[in-house]
Amino acid sequence: MRVLNANAAGALGEIPVDAAAPQLWLEEPRDEERARRALEEFRAQGAGPPRRCPACGEDNPPAFDLCWKCGAALPG
Ligand SMILES: [Zn+2]
Structure with missing residues (x-):
């Protein structure tokens, strides 16, 4: 496996x-x-609430530091 x-x-x-x-x-x-x-x-x-991008509003996985969509830094 x-x-x-x-x-x-x-x-x-x-x-x-x-x-x-x-x-x-x-x-x-x-x-x-x-x-x-x-x-x-x-x-x-990797469980946890999604992190919402302050710039574009996209939900990102909790482990992300940058928005996958626009590249903005995520809070928290
Ligand atoms: Zn974004």
Whole structure:
């Protein structure tokens, strides 16, 4: 089992969002249950309320420091 793109979140804005989303490739179908749990844990690390851009009003993931849409600094 491998989690790909686990560290790609920092590249958002340079590459399409779809390509930067975490991917989980199963080598064994019976790993599915374990894999789902691992994905949920990974998602939970970045959990939190979205950060709204003061410049354009776009919601950004909580880990972002800059707005993905316009590049403005996010408060907080
Ligand atoms: Zn913005």
